[in-house]
Amino acid sequence: MSAVDREVVLEALSTLLQTTVKPYSGLKEKSGELNIVNFLAIAFGKHIDYVLSQQDTVAGFISDVRHEMFVDMDEFFDPRFDFDFTNISDNSICMRGNEPYKRPCGWYRFALKVLDKYPDGNAWLGKDGWRSYSVAGEWPVSYHGTSIEGARGIIKSHYKAGPRELYGRGIYSTYDIEQASGYSREFTSKKNGKKYRVLMQNRINPVMRTVCDRKDYWLIEVPEGSSPTVEKEIVEKSIRPYGILLKEV
Template sequence: MADPRLFLEALSALSGCNVQATDGPSLLNPQDFVNIVALTEFYKQEGLQELDYPSVGTLSLQDLDEEDIYNSPPALAEGPATAGPEETLRTRVKINPEDFFHHEFDYDFTNVQDVGATFLRGDERYIRPCGWNRVALRVVQKYDGGDGWLGEGKDAWPVSFCCHNMDGDHGVILTHGGSPNDEPSFLDAAAASVFTGAMRGRGLYSTPDIKMAEKYCKTFKSKVDGKRYKVVLQNRINPEKRLKCQQEEVWLVYVPEGCSDVQTRTIVQESIRPYGLLLKQV
């Protein structure tokens, strides 16, 4: 297993927070991190500059675009720190690694090659993250309804990977299913697409293709070993909430116009669940 401090650096890069270890209770759980990542990208699409998140406060979306902000905080454990100006401005978030990670289910795909192999999750093809090292997140028995969403059978949710800085041109909706098409705002947008020729997706982007995720992932330089890493969240996506786009490897969770911050956060929580933190040395 890699140095545990590296995992906290990766979470810092993903969230824009200064993530540190604690022996006490975690301030955020894995679902909170995927919420922050997804909402950050969505609000940036909407042209907003800040994200307010419970237990964290206000996060600047402008700062997340600066390369320096991806550099990890120098102190990843409790105690005195000699943080630089970027780190001291970032919100400090403490997590308990024992409660947050589930190392029993870690899997190192670094030297794995799936040539000719086909894997399925929820009747959808699963492209395993070959070349990456996956650190498992503690999500078993954390959601109502059991752990079927995390399995391999027909009731399992398909696998998706979070993307960073995808614009609306990627999200031209081709098909839709499940509850989003019952929303009046969704129907209005669909009707408008008859005149525009395409409906650019307003919502939360992810992809079932790790190669596309790698093109749109975050990177950071580790203060633990001085190396650069790419980092991606591996998730399961609710098939009833996911829309397939014209670009085959792009999936969208639609967010209707007029949703409040609470409603938007609820859509994320009902649609995307994380279970792995992926790292790859650049």
Template sequence: MPDTQLVLEALSALSGCTMEQTDGASVITPQDFVNVVALKEFYRQEGFKELEYPSLGTLSLQEDGDLYSSPMPLAEGPHNPEPSGSLRPTVKINPQDFFHPQYDYDFTHVKDGDRKFLRGNEQYLRPCGWNRVALRVMQKYDDGDAWLGTGSNAWPVSYHGHNMDGSLGIIWTRKGSATDDPEFLDAAAAALVDKGQTKRGRGVYSTPDVKIAEKYCKKFKSKVDGKTYQVVLQNRINPEKREQCQREDVWLVFVPEGVSDVQKRAIVQEAIRPYGLLLKQV
């Protein structure tokens, strides 16, 4: 496993919280973490400025820079003050109950070439070039661990890049208008195939291709070694809960209008389960 402080920086960059190590129990679980990351992007897509999350309080949805910028430094300083504590909460993480080093895997120098891998009878594009920090998610769900396996009843692998759905959401608000922006072509990803009808892609996006997620990933400069890293979440996605997009390399967990905050959390939790944090030095 990479340096613990480096990994906590990566979690901080993705969540917008300040992650700190503790010897006590972790305040959140890996599932809470992916809920926060996904819902922050969704709420931002919907135009909200803040997100309330149990055990964390109020989280700011204000961006700390453009898509490819580093996050705000984790420590206060005269030239880079922290946001209000109520909007950037400090979250205590115990590495022993949050990470699972036994299943770490360094893909940094791995090249799969023509080799094929399957998860849930669907192609698994391994995150070659990335270093995976495993999250402790085994024996955490009532339906067992089959979702995390390699058999036919396993869930397919998906990757979540910071601001992925936020970017596509912005594109959707411009749908039908003239634009020279190359990213406008990605609007096709939000067009869902549903009984021959196309509906607006409102929800949480992910992709089976880490190269797509990398286009939207968060970057941060580590205070541990001064190097810049990219960070992406590696998840499993419930094949019964995702929507098929016109682009095969983008999936959507649809969030209907009018559902409560509790229902939104439930939708994410039933559809997306994290199991790895991916790091890549730039």
């Protein structure tokens, strides 16, 4: 990751979290640390007050989230799996988890360091590298925007269930990058003056998702009246971000 890339991706994280994100450089205390575990807990500023009200270890990490956070770039990102789709334009028919995979052409993916982070192993990611076919155990790819119009918040290390909308109560994502782009956040880089959109690229558990009447939307259903603990359990085993996507606009 070049120096310019590091600056821009920090701005992208700041946009997603709606707070200033700075590189972590040997702080004595880890208050305000951003890591893979708490990333989704604070990816929506509207729900920061809710997160801070919870008595758990996540709240301990983000006591000053309104002002700034610190990230260890080497522990948060995995540049071995970055991929530049910006100049790719193809109509290849690819499958992931036995569902269509529309590659994010026109975007750049910064990979998150998710290998060996889940107790069920890494099969959900499938095999690395270009391929047109699915492999056993992998989950389909979905995209999720985090604008206020497109989601209702992300809390406590998982996507927060939204109100009853469109087809049911829960978390919506889509395999169609163009649909997701409409719900992306935008920012203008102070480093290079360019304007970008930012999205999250995920894998979604095929057993847990429902295909909506509109086939390009998938729903992780969260029953109304579920406790925060149950919501957390449902979503943690249903959807897993593995990349941050940037596109110059």
